Amino acid sequence: MTEKYKIYLTEDTKTRLINDAELFEFTKDAGAVNLNGFLKELIVNYFEQYRRDNDALMSSLIEDLSSAKGMKQKEASVLAERIIRTYINAAEPASSKSAVITLTVSGESYDIIKIIENNLLQDSSLSGYIKDMFLSYLSIPRNKREEIIFRHTYETIRKAIAENRVITFTSTNSNSDITPAVEPYLIATSKEEQFSYLLCHNHKVCKDHTFRISRLRNVFITNETFTVNSEIQERLTKKGQRSPHTAAQDIHAVVRLTEHGKQMYKMIVKNRPAVTSIDGDKYTFDWPEMQLEDYFRRFGKDAVAVKPRSLRNKLKKYYSDALEAYS
Secondary structure, three states: OOOEEEEEEHHHHHHHHHHHHOOOOOOOOOOOOOOOHHHHHHHHHHHHHHHHHHHHHHHHHHHHHHHOOOOHHHHHHHHHHHHHHHOOOOOOOOOEEEEEEEEEEHHHHHHHHHHHHHHOOOOHHHHHEEEEEEEEOOOHOOHHHHHHHHHHHHHHHHHHOOOOOOOEEEEEEOOOOOOOOOEEEEEEEEEOOEEEEEEEEEEEOEEEEEHHHHHEEEEEEEEOOOOOHHHHHHHHHHHHHHOOOOOEEEEEEEEEOOOHHHHHHHHHHOOOOOEEEEEEEEEEEEEHHHHHHHHOOOOHHHHHEOOHHHHHHHHHHEEEEEEEHHH
């Protein structure tokens, strides 16, 4: 069965949902954002958690109102419902323009919508219930939202890690449909990006890898097991704590910053490399070279790589190519 519903919310909420759909790479064949496909996953994977949290909140409010105000159960229930609707679920700014989403559901998402319609609406509309669910979802940190949308992927990876089982999968940012079998060690979250990553090892080529979980598809647990290597475990754990978005090895680098460059380093926090030591205008880093190159490309003349020569040459070529293009 397939059915369409109109969901009324604000333009701000709609934009934030579209942003998540884009960030989590829900796209159609032509490359456009597949908002409907994303919202179906949201409903399927978040409904039970949202209902449990709502029920727990309602029960807590009813108990508090009944004990503090001496209300009857029915009166406390009505007041608790009003409090939740007025003060907790009213998270949209009143000044925001109104918007509408046409939600087309089928399969499991259709079944959940029918459960909501038949059992959970009480005095609210279906559109209002779904809107409140979306707002609740958006109030959660991005890495936890990622875990909600890709719940089955997380569950499969965690099972493989717990059982020391080799996994295979495909990735949306890979040109190949086949990924070599890897040994999964841990899931870590990038503090700057708020995405989570699988840190793993390919024993056939003796190489560490990192993959953003929201880009993984068709994760499959094989029958092959592996023995946890303590050296690999320690290396990937450190990587997960510092920069899980890259599996590259650290290099020892020195970058000379101007006074403006020092201010930029304080202000530009996304993917900022941790400084090992500071000696005047010389900042020392033990960090992956690719990350250092990407970060300091934004600084121009206010950051000059002193060493290693490879990093210095890469930044020099980047600015040289830019000068040639502008000339």
